[in-house]
Amino acid sequence: MSREGLLMEIFERLFKAFGPQHWWPGDTPFEVMVGAVLTQNTNWANVEKAISNLKREGLMDPGSLGAVSLERLSQLIRPAGYYNIKARRLKNLLDLVNNGFSGDLNALFSLDTPRLRELLLGVKGIGPETADSIILYAARKPVFVVDAYTFRVMERHGLVSGPCSYDELQEIFLRNLKEDTDLFSEYHALIVRLCKTYCLRSPKCQKCPLEDLLPQRR
């Protein structure tokens, strides 16, 4: 099967097995953006506690969150872990939104994708996965989000041979799939769902929807 065919086959299997995932969980684009930073190397259940703290305090908007002290912010997001460094990262991101775009997320998100990605990556604490999550799930523009699970699945199914960079893996998806925000949104969410359900530490995807797509072992 061609790489393009295999990528769509994997998507269709996952969609059939799990259905739509309704990602990203979050009431507003701003909340999605905050969640993208908070979830760095962190279980989503812990992120939800931090988000709920911010909402309870009425801080889930660029102006309010920009005005709160670093110390108070770090205490509120404590359940999400790495709370000191993440508070700093959120502040860095808010500086971009508030100073560069007067707190208007729509203005920031109306930039073309390469420019938006460049600006986000310029924020200290925003790397490729966080930037792309914001672009896809908050700005709703078609980029493919790569994460540790994506590497795991693509390696297992022989779509990459040996080590490959974030950008290289992303290119494989972008070149072989139709550029479609809804497709990319579901695809990434389904990969996460697959790994959480079946492929966490097992060497084989036993009984998983992709089991018979495994490449031959040597």
Place this chain on the structure above:
DNA sequence: GACCAGGCACATC
């Protein structure tokens, strides 16, 4: 108690 989770920056070689 060990291990893991929807990364990133920075130091060092």
Place this chain on the structure above:
DNA sequence: GATGTGCATGGT
């Protein structure tokens, strides 16, 4: 360019 380390909580 590759590899190692700090950052930290809460669930299994």
